Amino acid sequence: MEPSPPLSAGRAEVRIVAASPEAARQVAQALRRCFASTEQRSYPAGAEGGTRLHFSVDTTHVAKPERSWLAASQSSGQDRTQMDEV
Template identity: 65%
Template sequence: MDRNEPEALPPAGYAEVRIVAASPDAARMVADILRHCFAGGEQRSYPTPGGGTRLHLTVDTAHPAGPARSWLSTSRPPSGTGPHAEEP
């Protein structure tokens, strides 16, 4: 891809995550943690100059997985609790 071309955005509710690490094991550990928090697709890894690893992962932010579900729901403000339009 040309650096001047805009990067395609993932679909709504998804995020593209890129992990760059000195070793493939370190990149996989971070990807595993993200998969415990969010549903996601397959990861893709690529070598980087100097022997490191670049790992790409797509996560579904609309459908949290496992233990993150409770943390995500409590960290978001409840909907409908702000002032109404007619309130100061």
């Protein structure tokens, strides 16, 4: 295992160990909704199976907010009714 580079202020190294790759990805995705992060690296988690994910988060920069399905579905003022619409 290679040594980690020194962390700057506001950075945190995250290690997730889960029984399945999908469970680990779900936890990582939840963290990415809150903080800007680096690309994840995955590894096997030992003889009993499982997955380890490693990545860094930057707590000084929040992740860009996702638009809710309602906000994404609302029309802009530029949308116009088409001639063939009732």
